[in-house]
Amino acid sequence: MSTSPPILSPLFLIIILTLTPPLSSSPQPPTTCIIGSGIGGASVAHFLRRHSHTGPIHIFERNDVVGGRMATVTIAGNTFEAGASILHPKNYHAVNFTKMLSLKVKSDDSDESVSLGIWNGNGFVFKTIEWNSRFSWLRSIVGIVNSVRVLLRYGVSLFKMNRFVEVTVDSFLKYYQPFESRPVFGTVEEMLKWAGLYNLTTRTLHEELIDAGLSYLLIQELATVITRINYGQSVSISGLAGAVSLAGSGGGLWAVEGGNWQMAAGLINRSDVALHMGEEIESISYVGSAYELNSTIGNSYKCDVTVVATPLDELNISFNPKISIPDRKLQHTHATFIRGLWNPAYFGLNYVADIPELVGTIENSDIPFTCISILKKHSEKDMTYKMFSRQPMTDALLDQIFSVRNETIRIDWGAYPHYHSPEKFAPFMLDDIHLYYVNAFENAASTMETSAVAAENIARLIISRASSEPPSISSDNVTSGFIRSDLHSDL
Numbered sequence: 001m002s003t004s005p006p007i008l009s010p011l012f013l014i015i016i017l018t019l020t021p022p023l024s025s026s027p028q029p030p031t032t033c034i035i036g037s038g039i040g041g042a043s044v045a046h047f048l049r050r051h052s053h054t055g056p057i058h059i060f061e062r063n064d065v066v067g068g069r070m071a072t073v074t075i076a077g078n079t080f081e082a083g084a085s086i087l088h089p090k091n092y093h094a095v096n097f098t099k100m101l102s103l104k105v106k107s108d109d110s111d112e113s114v115s116l117g118i119w120n121g122n123g124f125v126f127k128t129i130e131w132n133s134r135f136s137w138l139r140s141i142v143g144i145v146n147s148v149r150v151l152l153r154y155g156v157s158l159f160k161m162n163r164f165v166e167v168t169v170d171s172f173l174k175y176y177q178p179f180e181s182r183p184v185f186g187t188v189e190e191m192l193k194w195a196g197l198y199n200l201t202t203r204t205l206h207e208e209l210i211d212a213g214l215s216y217l218l219i220q221e222l223a224t225v226i227t228r229i230n231y232g233q234s235v236s237i238s239g240l241a242g243a244v245s246l247a248g249s250g251g252g253l254w255a256v257e258g259g260n261w262q263m264a265a266g267l268i269n270r271s272d273v274a275l276h277m278g279e280e281i282e283s284i285s286y287v288g289s290a291y292e293l294n295s296t297i298g299n300s301y302k303c304d305v306t307v308v309a310t311p312l313d314e315l316n317i318s319f320n321p322k323i324s325i326p327d328r329k330l331q332h333t334h335a336t337f338i339r340g341l342w343n344p345a346y347f348g349l350n351y352v353a354d355i356p357e358l359v360g361t362i363e364n365s366d367i368p369f370t371c372i373s374i375l376k377k378h379s380e381k382d383m384t385y386k387m388f389s390r391q392p393m394t395d396a397l398l399d400q401i402f403s404v405r406n407e408t409i410r411i412d413w414g415a416y417p418h419y420h421s422p423e424k425f426a427p428f429m430l431d432d433i434h435l436y437y438v439n440a441f442e443n444a445a446s447t448m449e450t451s452a453v454a455a456e457n458i459a460r461l462i463i464s465r466a467s468s469e470p471p472s473i474s475s476d477n478v479t480s481g482f483i484r485s486d487l488h489s490d491l
């Protein structure tokens with residue numbers, strides 16, 4: 001790619017970064033501004049530096065902590081993950097970040113066993129005796145295939161489900177291939193098609209699982225329990241989001257000791273970034289030669305490249321010129337943390353000890369929560385619980401479910417997209433200059449790792465587009481190279 005063809009393949013940009021010239025089209029190295037200090041924004045900064053990006057990098061974070069949806073909550077003196085909690089063993093960027101930053105891994109090797117129950121609103125349709133995993137309290141379905149009871153209930157469908165997940169995970173691994181064999185992607189669609197994952201976004205998980213030969217029972221119970229825990233939604237989410245959600249059943253799950261947010265903090269710390277905490281960007285305007293970012297505390301910044309690393313769906317950032325992205329609703333997950341004791345009578349039981357330690361649920365609008373689990377047993381009568389629900393949990397409801405409630409913490413997450421099929425994707429490039437959108441990829445699936453994978457592609461896209469002039473991405477109206485006012489007087 002030493003020459004710049006006027007129109008590249010509309011499929012994707014095939015640019016081998018090692019062959020691209022340095023950022024030389026501008027007298028000074030470009031200033032990059034990133035909105036959001038979650039794993040997405042932190043990873044963009046990290047990968048830009050790894051690809052020898054030398055210009056200043058600013059990260060803006062409206063909160064007074066970094067990490068975004070990776071956050072902890074402290075209840076009764078103990079700290080737990082409040083948002084993103086679990087990583088898959090094949091989340092290779094997260095694995096590498098953790099190593100590079102010398103963070104400690106909290107792995108899933110505990111002997112503690114946890115029981116799972118599937119609640120249908122009237123009774124437990126299914127209960128395991130033991131469920132070997134320290135993390136099963138919330139996200140994992142680890143070891144479930146080993147449970148004789150599960151096998152008896154769901155039979156061979158369990159193996160078909162595992163197969164479906166494995167094939168999808170293997171396709172995802174293509175995103176770790178070396179640059180030589182992995183193109184830079186201009187759109188989410190092309191990125192997904194290249195890995196063979198796109199079709200999964202055009203159909204529901206339900207359709208995919210039926211095609212894979214799974215029984216209705218497994219789909220309506222176990223698969224539904226898992227998608228409700230992971231995405232707060234039913235099996236009518238897309239096949240891809242569903243497969244990612246089910247991938248929590250593979251074992252070997254892990255987390256960062258002390259909080260996953262430390263990955264973002266560490267990446268930012270090591271990437272020579274000017275971090276602006278407590279500063280919310282309210283407008284992004286292209287002013288002829290650069291972007292002008294104004295914040296709610298009255299500051300104004302000039303940026304050659306701007307990266308949006310947060311979902312735009314519930315934000316009021318004003319763009320000039322206006323941008324156009326498909327409508328997307330975020331699924332809200334209400335996370336409620338309780339120190340106290342649950343009430344067996346609510347579940348039609350006599351003893352606290354009879355309640356499974358992880359209560360999953362099926363789709364039934366009468367059930368006011370999606371899952372409840374024990375985070376920690378302080379004693380037989382004093383426990384910390386985590387509960388997810390689609391609606392806020394009122395005190396009245398909590399008083400039915402819990403007989404003792406000494407501390408209650410509520411968090412309302414704009415958690416992840418409400419998934420559909422066929423899924424519509426926002427562009428990675430919000431204009432034809434240098435305004436990028438990492439969270440366009442969240443319509444594929446929302447996880448820490450997918451944010452990092454999308455961020456790496458965006459970093460490569462920035463560098464490749466900044467260094468070739470003018471690299472048209474597709475034939476429809478995209479004409480820009482690196483920001484130069486003389487080239488963009490039409491904007």
Ligand SMILES: Cc1cc2nc3c(=O)[nH]c(=O)nc-3n(C[C@H](O)[C@H](O)[C@H](O)COP(=O)(O)OP(=O)(O)OC[C@H]3O[C@@H](n4cnc5c(N)ncnc54)[C@H](O)[C@@H]3O)c2cc1C
Nearest residue numbers: 036038039040062068069083084085086281415446447448
């Ligand atoms: C309850 C819950 C459980 C989850 N469980 C898991 C899990 O177990 N495993 C997993 O991998 N994923 C999980 N996820 C998904 C995961 O949290 C997200 O996919 C991932 O963290 C998204 O990272 P991000 O950097 O793209 O966005 P975010 O983490 O949302 O970061 C965006 C940041 O931008 C900031 N911001 C927004 N607007 C502005 C502005 N105008 N100016 C300045 N700053 C701004 C926000 O404050 C935020 O810090 C879970 C999510 C939730 C909510």
Ligand SMILES: *[C@@H]1O[C@H](CO)[C@@H](O)[C@H](O)[C@H]1NC(C)=O
Nearest residue numbers: 091092093095096097175176
């Ligand atoms: C993780 O780090 C190893 C060793 O440095 C490297 O070989 C590998 O390519 C890295 N993986 C990713 C996904 O970057």
Ligand SMILES: *[C@@H]1O[C@H](CO)[C@@H](O)[C@H](O)[C@H]1NC(C)=O
Nearest residue numbers: 193195196197198199200202
């Ligand atoms: C995706 O679906 C299209 C149209 O049905 C089909 O032609 C294509 O082969 C499918 N791709 C994959 C990877 O399954």
Ligand SMILES: *[C@@H]1O[C@H](CO)[C@@H](O)[C@H](O)[C@H]1NC(C)=O
Nearest residue numbers: 262265266267268269270271
């Ligand atoms: C930042 O990184 C340096 C090493 O590069 C380390 O010594 C320091 O403790 C880190 N700071 C934070 C806040 O993580």
Ligand SMILES: *[C@@H]1O[C@H](CO)[C@@H](O)[C@H](O)[C@H]1NC(C)=O
Nearest residue numbers: 283285292293294299300320
């Ligand atoms: C941003 O701030 C600058 C400087 O204060 C101001 O001139 C400009 O009008 C502001 N832009 C917007 C969109 O508010």
Ligand SMILES: *[C@@H]1O[C@H](CO)[C@@H](O)[C@H](O)[C@H]1NC(C)=O
Nearest residue numbers: 280312313314315316317414
């Ligand atoms: C965005 O603006 C609308 C209308 O002005 C307002 O109702 C909403 O609360 C705002 N959202 C945020 C996140 O500030």
Ligand SMILES: *[C@@H]1O[C@H](CO)[C@@H](O)[C@H](O)[C@H]1NC(C)=O
Nearest residue numbers: 339340341381382383404406
């Ligand atoms: C709750 O608080 C009461 C009164 O302070 C105390 O007696 C009780 O032990 C506490 N229970 C739990 C479960 O923390």
Ligand SMILES: *[C@@H]1O[C@H](CO)[C@@H](O)[C@H](O)[C@H]1NC(C)=O
Nearest residue numbers: 432475476477478479490491
């Ligand atoms: C190209 O841009 C012009 C104006 O900037 C617009 O009128 C036209 O519709 C665009 N064409 C396409 C294919 O987007």
